Amino acid sequence: MDILIRPHALEGSVDAIASKSMAHRLLTLAALCPNRTDLNCNTTSKDIEATAGCLEALGAHVARTRVGFRVNPIDAARGGATLDCGESGSTLRFLLPVAAALGCGASFTGHGRLAQRPLSPLYEELQAHGVKLSAQGSFPLTVSGELEPGDFFIPGNVSSQYISGLLMAAPLMGARTRVFVGEPVESRSYVNITIRALETFGVHVSTGHEERKGRPCTVYEVDPSRRLASPSVATVEGDWSNSAFWLAAGAMANSVEVDGLDMGSTQGDRAIMAALAAYGATVRRGPVSATCVHDRLEGRTIDVSDIPDLVPPLAAVACLAEGTTKIVGAARLRLKESDRLATVSDALRAMGADISIEGDGLEIQGGRALAGGVVDAANDHRIAMMAAVAGASATGETLIRGAECVSKSYPGFFDDYRKLGGIAEERDA
Numbered sequence: 393m394d395i396l397i398r399p400h401a402l403e404g405s406v407d408a409i410a411s412k413s414m415a416h417r418l419l420t421l422a423a424l425c426p427n428r429t430d431l432n433c434n435t436t437s438k439d440i441e442a443t444a445g446c447l448e449a450l451g452a453h454v455a456r457t458r459v460g461f462r463v464n465p466i467d468a469a470r471g472g473a474t475l476d477c478g479e480s481g482s483t484l485r486f487l488l489p490v491a492a493a494l495g496c497g498a499s500f501t502g503h504g505r506l507a508q509r510p511l512s513p514l515y516e517e518l519q520a521h522g523v524k525l526s527a528q529g530s531f532p533l534t535v536s537g538e539l540e541p542g543d544f545f546i547p548g549n550v551s552s553q554y555i556s557g558l559l560m561a562a563p564l565m566g567a568r569t570r571v572f573v574g575e576p577v578e579s580r581s582y583v584n585i586t587i588r589a590l591e592t593f594g595v596h597v598s599t600g601h602e603e604r605k606g607r608p609c610t611v612y613e614v615d616p617s618r619r620l621a622s623p624s625v626a627t628v629e630g631d632w633s634n635s636a637f638w639l640a641a642g643a644m645a646n647s648v649e650v651d652g653l654d655m656g657s658t659q660g661d662r663a664i665m666a667a668l669a670a671y672g673a674t675v676r677r678g679p680v681s682a683t684c685v686h687d688r689l690e691g692r693t694i695d696v697s698d699i700p701d702l703v704p705p706l707a708a709v710a711c712l713a714e715g716t717t718k719i720v721g722a723a724r725l726r727l728k729e730s731d732r733l734a735t736v737s738d739a740l741r742a743m744g745a746d747i748s749i750e751g752d753g754l755e756i757q758g759g760r761a762l763a764g765g766v767v768d769a770a771n772d773h774r775i776a777m778m779a780a781v782a783g784a785s786a787t788g789e790t791l792i793r794g795a796e797c798v799s800k801s802y803p804g805f806f807d808d809y810r811k812l813g814g815i816a817e818e819r820d821a
């Protein structure tokens with residue numbers, strides 16, 4: 393599906409969708425603990441459904457309810473199941489160690505760019521702890537053997553999802569598990585989301601600092617005396633990562649409010665408020681809502697090593713901010729659904745931006761309205777959403793090719809876009 397965006401600035405209020413990151417974790421832990429859990433989760437997406445489907449394949453029962461999901465846990469893990477992760481990196485990297493810890497043997501599959509996204513050095517660490525894996529880089533990826541507890545070493549600069557997966561697998565192993573993560577730990581706040589989710593299910597993770605392999609490390613240690621316990625009911629909070637697109641739209645013109653966001657959330661992408669304020673926009677925090685109001689914008693240097701998913705909305709805003717914006721610390725963007733350094737830059741350049749890749753980041757000379765143009769979403773939801781938001785305040789039309797990819801995280805994106813007054817028309821590809 394292609395979408396034609398006609399210039400029309402967004403304005404108004406929209407409800408936050410459920411956090412995909414939190415939904416993956418709470419669904420997974422609900423499937424692994426001994427009792428039933430009701431999850432309040434106001435929206436779903438292809439990635440969330442992929443996790444739910446994989447947990448079902450392992451033997452959990454995940455039913456959709458009026459307000460979210462009812463999860464009946466895995467009783468005896470089903471041996472030899474096929475786990476289709478879709479295009480979700482989180483699903484694969486979380487459930488690979490989990491399936492290994494269950495010791496049931498499984499076969500992972502997936503689509504799009506997922507097979508090419510890295511698994512090393514998680515892959516080697518699993519092998520070093522008793523797990524047999526087929527060659528990485530293609531599907532099916534088969535796993536057999538049983539994950540042994542102990543010390544794991546993961547460098548901090550590839551994907552925090554490796555750390556999160558090991559931490560969620562740890563309570564299944566029944567003995568002390570420590571994950572040493574080489575500094576600097578990037579996307580650290582995503583590990584904190586995992587720790588928070590584990591706490592919801594009664595397991596404490598302590599954090600310390602130690603040298604390992606001659607390197608300073610953050611050490612995450614999972615309390616071996618605690619078993620996962622269902623909280624009976626848990627709530628998936630509002631999603632800051634996708635709300636960031638609406639708040640960015642508010643920064644670019646008029647004013648946009650997102651309702652249903654936790655101001656004290658562990659989600660690192662809550663940093664969108666500070667980043668937009670640093671550009672010069674006015675940001676207002678309500679008890680459960682955030683509002684961003686347009687003002688004169690100025691270019692900044694922004695380190696995104698902890699907030700990789702904010703790069704698309706931040707880059708869109710940079711196009712309108714006077715002067716130079718440098719987005720630094722973005723190497724891991726090459727490892728997402730697309731090479732996002734290339735696709736952010738290609739998409740905004742196609743719309744008239746002065747943008748280039750500089751080292752592991754982006755440099756944008758901003759300060760004038762974009763013209764609009766034809767953008768290839770590159771099968772990357774965040775590229776399609778970025779182009780739509782940038783197109784709202786462009787001077788001409790923007791055609792987004794392959795815009796259906798928004799369903800990976802936000803199937804209702806264009807409905808909400810229209811709710812905010814945006815003009816998005818479907819075109820046959």
Ligand SMILES: O=C(O)C1=C[C@@H](OP(=O)(O)O)[C@@H](O)[C@H](O)C1
Nearest residue numbers: 413551552553579582700701724
């Ligand atoms: O744990 C998570 O929920 C995520 C971690 C981040 O990935 P990396 O740690 O690989 O950067 C982020 O980009 C991804 O969208 C979601």
Ligand SMILES: C=C(OP(=O)(O)O)C(=O)O
Nearest residue numbers: 479480481482701728729
């Ligand atoms: C990179 C993303 O997700 P995942 O790694 O789970 O595919 C994302 O949502 O932008």
